[in-house]
Amino acid sequence: MIRISTCCLAVSAALLGLSTMVAAAQGRGREQGENANVSPVYGVKLPKGYRDWKLISVAHEAGKNNDIRAILGNDIAVKAYREGKRPFPDGAVIVRLAWQYESSPRNDAVFPAPQSFVAGAPTNVQVSVKDSRLYAASGGWGYGQFDSGKANPSEALTRSCFACHAKLDAGSDQVFTAYSH
Amino acid sequence: MIRISTCCLAVSAALLGLSTMVAAAQGRGREQGENANVSPVYGVKLPKGYRDWKLISVAHEAGKNNDIRAILGNDIAVKAYREGKRPFPDGAVIVRLAWQYESSPRNDAVFPAPQSFVAGAPTNVQVSVKDSRLYAASGGWGYGQFDSGKANPSEALTRSCFACHAKLDAGSDQVFTAYSH
Numbered sequence: 001m002i003r004i005s006t007c008c009l010a011v012s013a014a015l016l017g018l019s020t021m022v023a024a025a026q027g028r029g030r031e032q033g034e035n036a037n038v039s040p041v042y043g044v045k046l047p048k049g050y051r052d053w054k055l056i057s058v059a060h061e062a063g064k065n066n067d068i069r070a071i072l073g074n075d076i077a078v079k080a081y082r083e084g085k086r087p088f089p090d091g092a093v094i095v096r097l098a099w100q101y102e103s104s105p106r107n108d109a110v111f112p113a114p115q116s117f118v119a120g121a122p123t124n125v126q127v128s129v130k131d132s133r134l135y136a137a138s139g140g141w142g143y144g145q146f147d148s149g150k151a152n153p154s155e156a157l158t159r160s161c162f163a164c165h166a167k168l169d170a171g172s173d174q175v176f177t178a179y180s181h
Numbered sequence: 182m183i184r185i186s187t188c189c190l191a192v193s194a195a196l197l198g199l200s201t202m203v204a205a206a207q208g209r210g211r212e213q214g215e216n217a218n219v220s221p222v223y224g225v226k227l228p229k230g231y232r233d234w235k236l237i238s239v240a241h242e243a244g245k246n247n248d249i250r251a252i253l254g255n256d257i258a259v260k261a262y263r264e265g266k267r268p269f270p271d272g273a274v275i276v277r278l279a280w281q282y283e284s285s286p287r288n289d290a291v292f293p294a295p296q297s298f299v300a301g302a303p304t305n306v307q308v309s310v311k312d313s314r315l316y317a318a319s320g321g322w323g324y325g326q327f328d329s330g331k332a333n334p335s336e337a338l339t340r341s342c343f344a345c346h347a348k349l350d351a352g353s354d355q356v357f358t359a360y361s362h
Binding site for chain 1: 232233235236238239240241242243244245246249250251253278280282285287288290291292294295296297298299300303345348349350357358359361362
């Protein structure tokens, strides 16, 4: 009986801890406003100085997005990438910047043939924050999208991040981008 | 007579100075070898730590190159970009990294439709160094291409950099890439 109670208490405590953490994250997410520019669900902020971060890689998404993008990381994320460390350690932050995908008549006029596609106006910035305890329910990652610097308030959109990332192979720690040397 | 002599001396001195600078650059360019990994013509080095530099923008070159690229800059270059300063000040260095342009079956399996193109194996790295005196004969820019970290020894290839950049509008200071905010 004592053993069972201890076990139950431990499980209860763990569940309480988890629910407290999730509530904390959701609470942060709910504080939408001038002074709390954070994503719904996860309470993720647009990190200060992210535009100065190191490059992880680049990509082009055709179709509906039709963007060209750069993926930057903070020092914790870039170090983990360079060392091949998975899962990423807590504190790793990955930022995906994207711009409209545009052909460049200016470049094409100079090159021997039309071939050049460049970054146009910015579309949005997406942020992934690793916190294995706070975001345990979503693989250890919290997500946010920022449009012109403001957190997109859509819960549905924000939840769709995890829905997609969760489909990736386990070995990737649910991260799309590989590091480009 | 005295005035004319002074003028002639000044012109001679200027010409001597210019030819000395060009010779110095060409000399640096000729020092191809283990200890002088520099481009021909310009003597441009692959800058230390360039992979950690800040992002200027991204692009895709279709056609023969078929690459996806990131353009990074040292602090002098990025500051000038952000302040809209042209011509770039001496000491500005712009580095263009490129990778094979590849579709990503891994990403496409997760996304609603095939759409994802990513960076594959690296192709080469091109470097532009601003030194308005040393590289006066090429618009103030010295160029170099590095394949797997080694300076490409082709003079013809290296000279083709300026041939193409020189066709750009004067207001751009012969630089292709615009800064992406």
